[in-house]
Amino acid sequence: MGYRVAVVGATGNVGREMLNILEEVNFPVETIHAIASRKSIGVEVSFGDKIIRCEDIEQFDFSRVDIVLMSVSGAFSKEWSPKIGAAGPIVIDNSSAFRMDPAVPLVVPEINAAAIETHSGIIANPNCAAIIALMAMWPIHRRNRVRRATLATYQAASGAGAAAMAELREATRAFLDDHPFEPKVLPHPYAFNLFSHNTKIDPATGYNDEETKVINESRKILSDPEIGIGVTCIRVPVLRAHAIALTIECERPITPNEARALLSDAPGVRLVDDPERNYFPMPSDASGADDVLVGRIRRDLSDPSGHSLALFAAGDQLLKGAALNAVQIAERLLPQTSA
Amino acid sequence: MGYRVAVVGATGNVGREMLNILEEVNFPVETIHAIASRKSIGVEVSFGDKIIRCEDIEQFDFSRVDIVLMSVSGAFSKEWSPKIGAAGPIVIDNSSAFRMDPAVPLVVPEINAAAIETHSGIIANPNCAAIIALMAMWPIHRRNRVRRATLATYQAASGAGAAAMAELREATRAFLDDHPFEPKVLPHPYAFNLFSHNTKIDPATGYNDEETKVINESRKILSDPEIGIGVTCIRVPVLRAHAIALTIECERPITPNEARALLSDAPGVRLVDDPERNYFPMPSDASGADDVLVGRIRRDLSDPSGHSLALFAAGDQLLKGAALNAVQIAERLLPQTSA
Numbered sequence: 056m057g058y059r060v061a062v063v064g065a066t067g068n069v070g071r072e073m074l075n076i077l078e079e080v081n082f083p084v085e086t087i088h089a090i091a092s093r094k095s096i097g098v099e100v101s102f103g104d105k106i107i108r109c110e111d112i113e114q115f116d117f118s119r120v121d122i123v124l125m126s127v128s129g130a131f132s133k134e135w136s137p138k139i140g141a142a143g144p145i146v147i148d149n150s151s152a153f154r155m156d157p158a159v160p161l162v163v164p165e166i167n168a169a170a171i172e173t174h175s176g177i178i179a180n181p182n183c184a185a186i187i188a189l190m191a192m193w194p195i196h197r198r199n200r201v202r203r204a205t206l207a208t209y210q211a212a213s214g215a216g217a218a219a220m221a222e223l224r225e226a227t228r229a230f231l232d233d234h235p236f237e238p239k240v241l242p243h244p245y246a247f248n249l250f251s252h253n254t255k256i257d258p259a260t261g262y263n264d265e266e267t268k269v270i271n272e273s274r275k276i277l278s279d280p281e282i283g284i285g286v287t288c289i290r291v292p293v294l295r296a297h298a299i300a301l302t303i304e305c306e307r308p309i310t311p312n313e314a315r316a317l318l319s320d321a322p323g324v325r326l327v328d329d330p331e332r333n334y335f336p337m338p339s340d341a342s343g344a345d346d347v348l349v350g351r352i353r354r355d356l357s358d359p360s361g362h363s364l365a366l367f368a369a370g371d372q373l374l375k376g377a378a379l380n381a382v383q384i385a386e387r388l389l390p391q392t393s394a
Numbered sequence: 395m396g397y398r399v400a401v402v403g404a405t406g407n408v409g410r411e412m413l414n415i416l417e418e419v420n421f422p423v424e425t426i427h428a429i430a431s432r433k434s435i436g437v438e439v440s441f442g443d444k445i446i447r448c449e450d451i452e453q454f455d456f457s458r459v460d461i462v463l464m465s466v467s468g469a470f471s472k473e474w475s476p477k478i479g480a481a482g483p484i485v486i487d488n489s490s491a492f493r494m495d496p497a498v499p500l501v502v503p504e505i506n507a508a509a510i511e512t513h514s515g516i517i518a519n520p521n522c523a524a525i526i527a528l529m530a531m532w533p534i535h536r537r538n539r540v541r542r543a544t545l546a547t548y549q550a551a552s553g554a555g556a557a558a559m560a561e562l563r564e565a566t567r568a569f570l571d572d573h574p575f576e577p578k579v580l581p582h583p584y585a586f587n588l589f590s591h592n593t594k595i596d597p598a599t600g601y602n603d604e605e606t607k608v609i610n611e612s613r614k615i616l617s618d619p620e621i622g623i624g625v626t627c628i629r630v631p632v633l634r635a636h637a638i639a640l641t642i643e644c645e646r647p648i649t650p651n652e653a654r655a656l657l658s659d660a661p662g663v664r665l666v667d668d669p670e671r672n673y674f675p676m677p678s679d680a681s682g683a684d685d686v687l688v689g690r691i692r693r694d695l696s697d698p699s700g701h702s703l704a705l706f707a708a709g710d711q712l713l714k715g716a717a718l719n720a721v722q723i724a725e726r727l728l729p730q731t732s733a
Contacts (some may be wrong), residue, residue: 203696207546207639209588209628223586228570231563247562247633248678249548251690251706256669261650261692263672270695283696285704287639289548292631294586300546300626300639311600330595333602339587351590353600356609357542357622365624367590 057085059119060385061144063135064126065089065100065109068217069149072378073124078103080382083389090115090123117142122388124381125149140176145388147178147381151264154179154272161275164383165323166193171387178384181276182268183376184208184288188299189273190347190375191368194321195303195314196277203283203304206269210252210288211338213295213372215241220294227292245292252288263288296338297376298369308361311352318349323375328352336369347375396424398458399724400483402474403465404428404439404448407556408488411717412463417442419721422728429454456481461727463720464488479515484727486517486720493518493611500614503722504662505532510726517723520615521607522715523547523627527638528612529686529714530707533660534653535616539645542622545608548630548637549591550677552711554580559633566631584631591627602627635677636715637708647700650691657688662714667691675708686714 060077064070070089077084089100091109098109117123117139125132125139125148132150140146153159160170161179163186171178181189188208192201212223222240229236230246243250254264262270265288274280291298319326327336328350336348347370355363370376399416403409409428416423428439430448437448456462456478464471464478464487471489479485492498499509500518502525510517520528527547531540551562561579568575569585582589593603601609604627613619630637658665666675667689675687686709694702709715 205544205641205694205696207626209548209630224570227566227586231567231570242672243676244678247566247631248676249630249632249637250676251672251674253672256672258669260695261669261690262695283698285641285694285696285702287546287641287690287704287706289637289639289706291548291588292586293588298588298628300628302544302624302626330597330600333581333590333592333595335590337582337587337589339583351600351626355544355624356599356601357544357624359622363624365626367626367628 057083058121059086060084061088061090061115061117061120061123062126063090063112063123066091066095066098067126068213068220068373069126069377071100072373073126073381074100074102076374076378076382080386082382082385088115088120117144120144122147122385124385126377136177145174145178146176147180147384149180149377149381151182151268153177154181154268155275161272162384163189163276163380164387165190165321167276167278168387171384180377180381180384181272182265183214183372184210184265184297184299185269185272185276186376186380187297187347187368187370188269188301189276190323190370191299191301191349191366192303194317194324195305195309198317199309200279200306201282201303202306204285205302206284206286207300208286208288209291209293209298211291211293211295211297211372212245214297215253223292223294247292249289249291252290293338294342295372296341296369297372298336298338298367301366301368302355302363303366304358304363309364311354311364314352314364314366318352323347324349326350336367338369341369341371343374344371345374345379396422397460398425399423400427400429400454400456400459400462401465402429402451402462405430405434405437406465407552407559407712408465408716410439411712412465412720413439413441415713415717415721419725421721421724427454427459456483459483461486461724463724465716475516484513484517485515486519486723488519488716488720490521490607492516493520493607494614500611501723502528502615502719503726504529504660506615506617507726510723519716519720519723520611521604522553522711523549523604523636523638524608524611524615525715525719526636526686526707526709527608527640528615529662529709530638530640530688530705531642533656533663534642534644534648537656538648539618540621540642541645542643544641545623545625546639547625547627548632549627550630550632550634550636550711551584552634553636554592554629562631562633580629586631588628588630591629632677633681634711635680635708636711637675637677637706640705640707641694641702642705643697643702648703650693650703653691653703653705657691662686663688665689675706677708680708680710682713683710684713684718
């Protein structure tokens with residue numbers, strides 16, 4: 056007895072990873088559907104060693120499925136997720152459309168799986184940078200509240216989609232060959248360059264949308280509206296794993312060794328913290344890994360009180376930052392793992 | 395009437411830029427000498443439209459020159475700078491060898507030019523990341539002391555030398571061509587990857603040498619041993635300009651507009667802060683530029699007190715981060731500009 060599952064946006068980076076992961080974790084799938092917009096009807100995508108063809112979202116009868124994993128734009132989700140939910144299935148939405156809706160749980164299963172139970176049809180999957188930052192902070196926060204965090208991100212191309220990943224490769228090859236290259240997907244040159252995250256800036260705060268998501272979503276996921284978060288989101292010429300430099304200030308004093316012990320026991324986290332070999336979290340190691348890598352754990356020397364630590368984390372933007380977290384939410388909907 | 399100038403380490407990235415800049419700023423050069431180790435004797439380097447040949451440091455008579463710009467390793471400088479200084483000329487040393495020596499001024503001319511007068515033969519040129527961070531902080535600090543700073547760097551290959559820049563290009567081409575590549579210069583894969591700065595880590599603090607330099611040198615340059623600095627130094631796949639995310643906490647409240655006004659008047663700084671166009675400091679714009687670019691100025695939302703701001707800066711590692719700053723120190727030794 057399995058579940059009837061549909062992946063909407065199945066031709067995108069994240070949609071393809073959702074299909075991969077459903078297969079890899081042996082999700083109890085009775086039927087699987089790859090759904091896409093009209094222009095991708097018939098496009099073939101992989102599900103394990105099977106090939107499935109994309110079906111048209113406009114024609115698909117969503118009452119035929121139990122769980123829908125959505126990986127589409129916020130605007131598209133805003134239109135479609137309520138319609139799909141009304142047809143019966145539970146929607147797990149990777150867009151930002153419903154994340155801050157008080158009626159919609161926003162879930163990182165290692166942190167707030169219990170929130171899933173409050174859903175009324177839609178469950179939101181958080182922003183990728185927020186997930187990776189919180190995976191590094193949570194094992195500490197749950198024992199010694201983080202009251203203030205200063206984050207600087209090193210974000211990969213994948214967060215802007217498959218076309219941005221292709222543009223990074225093409226722009227870089229052109230640079231190496233001394234050929235001109237005009238960026239089309241991203242607003243700035245990307246070869247051997249980095250730039251402030253290319254999302255709209257709120258004139259009231261000066262923060263871009265990505266940064267605002269990290270702040271607001273972190274507060275919601277942690278159920279901690281008071282946590283102070285400052286964040287700078289930067290896009291770096293890396294393909295698919297985000298890294299984050301975190302400085303955290305806890306309620307009570309904390310030592311690097313205490314943080315190491317907490318992180319080494321945390322599910323979904325791999326401690327990578329070897330000062331002697333100068334080996335710490337890197338996107339090249341995080342890419343393709345389920346775990347978020349955390350290391351470079353040391354005192355924040357700017358705070359003599361002993362309450363503050365610095366850390367460095369890296370996580371696969373497409374996996375724990377998106378598709379894996381969504382499938383983990385779906386797994387928590389299964390009776391045997393929802394306890 | 396000009397000066398007899400020698401550049402030691404003239405075949406390196408920074409040495410070549412020192413020669414370029416001396417020529418570009420019309421430094422009053424009577425004679426110019428390119429000095430290198432034995433293996434580079436006779437290598438040709440450019441000085442404007444002239445070609446000069448490297449001379450052997452072991453054979454060179456340093457009493458024949460007035461000013462020596464050194465761009466060599468710390469160990470090499472430790473051996474040679476005192477010997478050269480004893481022969482007569484003033485040594486401006488780009489290595490870390492003498493930076494923290496209380497008898498040696500450590501100078502960013504826009505910040506502490508007066509310290510030059512205290513020299514007794516050697517003047518130290520600061521660490522590149524420290525210079526760029528301080529160029530962004532100083533215009534604010536001088537009016538409203540920065541009591542705490544949290545920095546995360548995005549450092550270019552050039553800081554590890556010309557061979558590292560070549561390795562970044564080669565590793566990236568191999569990656570794009572799906573060829574194996576074994577790093578030789580840097581300890582980690584560099585193509586579309588980033589990693590914690592590859593300098594030795596102090597077991598007592600957990601900070602690497604680069605981070606320790608940023609902290610200690612900043613305190614010395616600012617003559618402010620109490621300033622709290624936390625810093626994470628990361629090497630990113632960029633060729634020659636460093637970027638830095640800064641969060642600063644001032645003694646008194648400060649607004650983003652106040653900081654913008656201070657920075658827009660600051661020599662050596664260019665304000666690049668256009669939220670509407672999403673245009674901020676980038677390595678691609680900083681490369682080849684004399685100014686340090688500063689922008690993304692906004693409140694640090696983690697600090698409700700109104701004392702804290704976030705900024706983002708980018709500066710050419712070889713120019714203001716090294717060769718330009720050294721030549722600017724030399725310019726301050728000239729009678730007409732030393733006032």
